Amino acid sequence: MFTLPRLHSYDQEIKKSRFRALACPIASEEDAKALLAEHSDANANHNCWAWRLGQNYRFNDDGEPSGTAGKPILQAIDGQQMDGVLVIVTRWFGGILLGSGGLIRAYGGTAAACLREAEKVEVIHRTTLTLRVGFSDLALVKARLSSVENILINAENFTETGADLACAIPETESEAVAKMLIDMTAGRTQLVKEDDQA
Template structure:
């Protein structure tokens, strides 16, 4: 993943494709955490399908599964489609009902990638912006200017801790603005911000309607 803007689904979407009597049904659904992924995959899978192959991407996290199809012919092609279309925060499950005619490795790749690509092309999407979690401090005299700075960068305030001599901020800002934002914080606090990127906090994406 890069720091450029991505796209995510505005709502779940599905698309069906028939290839040599095999039915491929792609279901795309938003996903935001690894914890919710198994439940969503289960809900999108069909108990009657021959295979339920899937791929997911949110931030730097990605997974894919061929679900019994030959290795590399299903999950990875679905994931590659998602990345080519700059999609994020979603999972796609493609259910296949075997129609009696073998497609071969190349045919499977084309079928799985084709149904996933068409599903995403037709789905309603919205732009999302990569965000990064940062922490810094400022004395009380700089509080108003720091609040104005956060507003200008459309930062999301996670928390503010009012301590004896200063305020500690934890915020989320657009990743592309990180360096210039850091410089402005340093200027306001005269280099005493203790600015740091919170590596232990999960990166997130803010939707832009």
């Protein structure tokens, strides 16, 4: 799965109608609502949109015939394996009717072209762990952790005997990393699983 690091827009003209797609990263439904309010153009004929956030999604045809705008935009998001993304496709009518098939192609195609062009970043789901490490093992543990791709050390809090390292480890690597640390320190490193987060 992929998401966007920033806003991206794409414009095209189809049979004298102007279409603008704006793709935005979102972290919540509230983000989507705020971005819709900010980026919908009141002077345009239609501001159609769709968003996906994990298993949650919404779409809206904004006055176009049912199923001809919002759903094709959502299909473009899903077709590009995107998550945490809102796409708004704004249409300024040019006087030529496109018909249902033409609208589906126009809205879905504009959204897909925008997403294809946009910079993407992989969505990495991480498990948050606190590692309790003694002073004697701390340098070695930190060196090993730095060799694991996409691991984040979010905090290092020193204690009387060593340090607690708050780490976000890719879910696919968490068991292997835990086993490596326990083996490497002969069981002296304690793992405290806090919660799962993206």
